[in-house]
Amino acid sequence: MKSASINDVARLAGVSTATVSHVINKTRIVSKETTEKVEAAIRQLNYRPNTMARNLRTGRTGEILFIVPDIGSVFFTSIIEALENTLSEQDYQLVLANTHESWEREKEYLRLLNRSNFDGLILATTQTEADVLTACLPADMPTVLVDRKLAGLNMNCVWVTSYRAVYDSVLDLAKQGHQKIGYIAGVAGVSTSQERLQAYQDAMAKLQLEPYIERGNSLPSSSPACFSRLIKRGCTAIVISNETMTDDALIYMYSQQPEIRRQVTVCGYRHDNARYSLADYAIIQPSGRMGVIAGERILELISSPETETKEVRLKARRDKGRAGARHY
Amino acid sequence: MKSASINDVARLAGVSTATVSHVINKTRIVSKETTEKVEAAIRQLNYRPNTMARNLRTGRTGEILFIVPDIGSVFFTSIIEALENTLSEQDYQLVLANTHESWEREKEYLRLLNRSNFDGLILATTQTEADVLTACLPADMPTVLVDRKLAGLNMNCVWVTSYRAVYDSVLDLAKQGHQKIGYIAGVAGVSTSQERLQAYQDAMAKLQLEPYIERGNSLPSSSPACFSRLIKRGCTAIVISNETMTDDALIYMYSQQPEIRRQVTVCGYRHDNARYSLADYAIIQPSGRMGVIAGERILELISSPETETKEVRLKARRDKGRAGARHY
């Protein structure tokens, strides 16, 4: 048995479809009695508006796509949550696409985006070349870049700078007497990785200390391996340049070689809603805030597409730090 | 400037819209020349079929909703991934909704489901009463329960039993000489939690040992707290009844009190694609397999809704276990 349409409701209530529509959407004044008749009919027929018809008619879907590099990362989960909250207030629904830090998959989803009709796109890209990215972005689609920005790309975006936080952290470690301060760098190319590495290098140069850098990749074993190498190279302090790597390295090291704790001071990353941090010091990223801002921005863009491009830069803050795991 | 419609293409190519449609969907034979003319027109106008119109016409959206209790949990992430892969093969798109283990939020999404037109629903419910759940489920919507099943509910579902795995694990711990074997139970009511707890209790009864049970909640601090209490109560072995709690407890304990490692043997949970496990022994859940099966099942249901209800029960297997964190 097919489900009831707006026609059925109109007929049963003895009114026109226009009236039914207006009752449902509260889009013009309808007398009390009429409203009641319509509502009764709706209940009786268990009528639900057909979203596809409505979408076709209005040209909107109420859906926004978020292309995420790693849905399992606590950092992105926290952005997702903030986005969901922000968007649902305006009855928009967030749809997720997970790229696993792969540009191939990201391209795939961007293609999908052309087929599927989303009202907006939020993108934490894995691409590093502005030209390559723009070539794949659908035209006429309200878009906000989040977390990662590309040099030379004039687009709406929200990201967090932690140049200062990394720089200051390195200086502090040196002040504590550390000479051999190691660094575990994130996936090459990603804008945030680059900025942080630069901060480390600048600080070490300023301190006239020799840098110890290990470059990780996106495998979970990569970070512990980097960590081990830095220890072997004699580092007494290590800066780890993102949250996932911090967790991966420390969970592994602290459980395998608990004595390491006392031999090395670690400055890691965490987001502002983290369950715990194993690092001695943490650089805290306002991921929730970023999600809220991205959400608000995309809603703005949807309602007035001609708005000027806006770039929002947030600053990471530093946690004074207490040794050891801490549940927040 | 509005984007081109199928009419524009038809006009430019000098054919009917029917022909254009058939060229696009390869749904009837079209001569080579005509095909080429149409394709040229499509390219020239940069035409893309309007998904909303297509959806309205065909009555399908190609979207499936997955209501997840905790999107940040590695266990569910792994199911999600398997689902995505399975569904995308048939051009279905997975949409996620995160309930944070809250029935209120779940209800909210189930309501949304009525408005939004998804082709199917995959649900890992937080509800424990079959009646309450069924009252909120939209009728006529192909639905598959995943991970958690409700007693007395005749619905399509895939879940993992680990009764045997828990039971045997407890017996093995006893065989190793442990007398005081503690247990950290998961959120009350959830079917998997109940089954596992039962297995523990049955095993302890069989062994004629006194049970030591601590019941956790969904807060991240809960599991470490339970763990501490069990240690204080003198337990030398602890079984932790899900993956998140295993990680939460062990990350905290092992980093705060490394010496604990040698005092207690831990049997925890992990999924089959885990990055690491800190536990000495692990009960492995075939989460990927579960995702694949749920995906296949929902596709079946969509194509032939009258199929008989099917319940798939998978078995957790046990990892022989090696002490300490292990990256897989």
Next chain:
DNA sequence: TTGAAAGCGCTAACAA
């Protein structure tokens, strides 16, 4: 091998 045209269910402009 191709085309004409109905109609999916809804919204909103226009009319009353």
Next chain:
DNA sequence: TTGTTAGCGCTTTCAA
């Protein structure tokens, strides 16, 4: 305050 109706863009039946 309410109704009539065009038409969103597509698929698909029926006819040629």
